[in-house]
Amino acid sequence: MKQPTHFFNLESKPNQKKEHLIFFNLKYGYKKYNSTTNSFTYPAFRISTQWRIEKEFWDDKPIYRANKKYVSSQGKSLNDVLTKIEKTAYDQLSFYRNANNENPSPEVLKHLVFEKLGRIQKSESDIAVSDYIEKLVTRRTALPNTSSEFWDTKTGNQYELMANRIKSYQATKNTKLTFETITEELYWDYFATINDLKKANDGNYYTQTSMNKEFRSLRAVFNCALSDNMIINIAFSKKSLKIPSYSSSYETYLTEEQLKTIINTEVSHSKEFQHARNYIILSSFLGLRIGDMKFLHELSPEKITHKSVKYDCITTRIRKSKENTQELITIIPLLKPVKDLLAESNGSFPKFPSDSNVNLYIKKFLKHLEFKDEVVTKTKYYLVDEVLIKNKEQHTLFTAHDCRRTFITNLKQIGVQNDTIEPITHPKIKYASVLDGYDKSSLIDKAVKLINQLKSEKSSLFKY
Numbered sequence: 404m405k406q407p408t409h410f411f412n413l414e415s416k417p418n419q420k421k422e423h424l425i426f427f428n429l430k431y432g433y434k435k436y437n438s439t440t441n442s443f444t445y446p447a448f449r450i451s452t453q454w455r456i457e458k459e460f461w462d463d464k465p466i467y468r469a470n471k472k473y474v475s476s477q478g479k480s481l482n483d484v485l486t487k488i489e490k491t492a493y494d495q496l497s498f499y500r501n502a503n504n505e506n507p508s509p510e511v512l513k514h515l516v517f518e519k520l521g522r523i524q525k526s527e528s529d530i531a532v533s534d535y536i537e538k539l540v541t542r543r544t545a546l547p548n549t550s551s552e553f554w555d556t557k558t559g560n561q562y563e564l565m566a567n568r569i570k571s572y573q574a575t576k577n578t579k580l581t582f583e584t585i586t587e588e589l590y591w592d593y594f595a596t597i598n599d600l601k602k603a604n605d606g607n608y609y610t611q612t613s614m615n616k617e618f619r620s621l622r623a624v625f626n627c628a629l630s631d632n633m634i635i636n637i638a639f640s641k642k643s644l645k646i647p648s649y650s651s652s653y654e655t656y657l658t659e660e661q662l663k664t665i666i667n668t669e670v671s672h673s674k675e676f677q678h679a680r681n682y683i684i685l686s687s688f689l690g691l692r693i694g695d696m697k698f699l700h701e702l703s704p705e706k707i708t709h710k711s712v713k714y715d716c717i718t719t720r721i722r723k724s725k726e727n728t729q730e731l732i733t734i735i736p737l738l739k740p741v742k743d744l745l746a747e748s749n750g751s752f753p754k755f756p757s758d759s760n761v762n763l764y765i766k767k768f769l770k771h772l773e774f775k776d777e778v779v780t781k782t783k784y785y786l787v788d789e790v791l792i793k794n795k796e797q798h799t800l801f802t803a804h805d806c807r808r809t810f811i812t813n814l815k816q817i818g819v820q821n822d823t824i825e826p827i828t829h830p831k832i833k834y835a836s837v838l839d840g841y842d843k844s845s846l847i848d849k850a851v852k853l854i855n856q857l858k859s860e861k862s863s864l865f866k867y
Contacts, residue, residue: 405432679768686806
């Protein structure tokens with residue numbers, strides 16, 4: 404980071420006594436991106452010293468102090484104050500940099516300096532992390548769902564559970580995790596302790612993947628606290644404080660033969676099996692995540708014209724994550740199994756139950772179909788060196804997200820290229836506003852490209 408430099412200067416306009424207000428200025432390399440001009444600005448840190456002096460008594464650079472004539476008649480109190488302000492600014496800048504591994508904004512630095520100088524009352528920023536999380540959950544779950552900070556009930560519950568884990572840690576260790584007192588030693592001790600508590604409670608440690616999620620959630624909380632101008636005692640964004648994830652513990656998908664079995668299975672006797680069959684068919688031939696499938700019933704099939712030819716498609720948002728702020732969209736062609744299913748349901752997409760129930764019904768349905776192919780699972784537990792390898796039957800592992808893997812894997816196996824699949828499953832196009840509508844001119848090009856690559860006879864199911 405840039406070496407800070409400073410100077411004092413006198414306000415240009417004097418008061419009636421011909422005294423000029425003295426200002427302190429600090430340059431330390433803080434920059435802020437301006438999206439309007441597509442450039443960086445460098446906001447200044449500038450505060451009043453609350454002292455005034457006549458110009459004849461002021462020594463400018465490099466001294467920036469009251470001169471000897473002033474000191475001999477008025478004493479050195481003014482110069483002592485200037486020295487204190489200078490030292491406080493440098494100390495608070497250094498403290499913030501060491502704690503957060505970045506520069507504070509001028510507003511944050513001003514707040515810290517004013518607290519240290521006693522100009523404002525010290526804020527109660529040293530609150531318990533668990534208390535802050537609970538307040539965060541209360542605030543963000545109450546926001547309108549159009550807000551970029553909105554958390555749904557499921558996300559709120561996840562953070563509430565993390566707050567409870569922090570409380571369990573505090574009770575076990577007879578300590579308190581606060582933003583201003585947390586150290587790297589306490590940080591790592593937290594993860595190790597909750598891992599031991601889980602082992603004691605249910606016989607298994609946390610998986611590496613679960614602990615990676617905990618780490619990312621805690622880092623998200625720290626980022627929120629930082630945006631609230633709270634002091635955090637550790638540089639939580641350092642790479643050395645990261646808990647890595649572990650690659651997928653298993654790999655499975657439905658083959659074309661399995662999909663044929665699912666399509667041809669009679670399920671009218673069971674509502675659960677109807678949901679499972681419908682979900683598998685639609686997700687496996689549309690490639691949608693469960694977060695998008697739950698909104699599928701709100702969409703209607705469209706006939707979109709491209710070069711005088713009409714194509715059956717849907718236009719849908721892709722909700723990559725709850726923190727995703729871009730409105731990503733794609734057009735997906737309706738392959739034959741999807742059109743057949745729509746014909747069974749009067750041209751409308753079905754509405755699905757909760758995510759947990761969808762996964763439960765899928766497992767029950769695949770067990771009923773006796774999908775027992777052995778799948779190798781690899782489980783890496785946190786702070787445990789060895790990887791546990793087991794063979795499990797496919798129906799016990801298969802989840803809604805594996806339908807998306809089914810879509811991508813089958814397309815690749817029949818020779819569809821990555822650059823044809825990616826615009827459908829991982830779009831990058833966003834729209835500026837709802838009123839602008841969707842830019843279908845380029846999106847339909849990509850959908851038709853997939854249709855054209857499926858015209859071969861390599862697949863009896865993955866065809867338009």
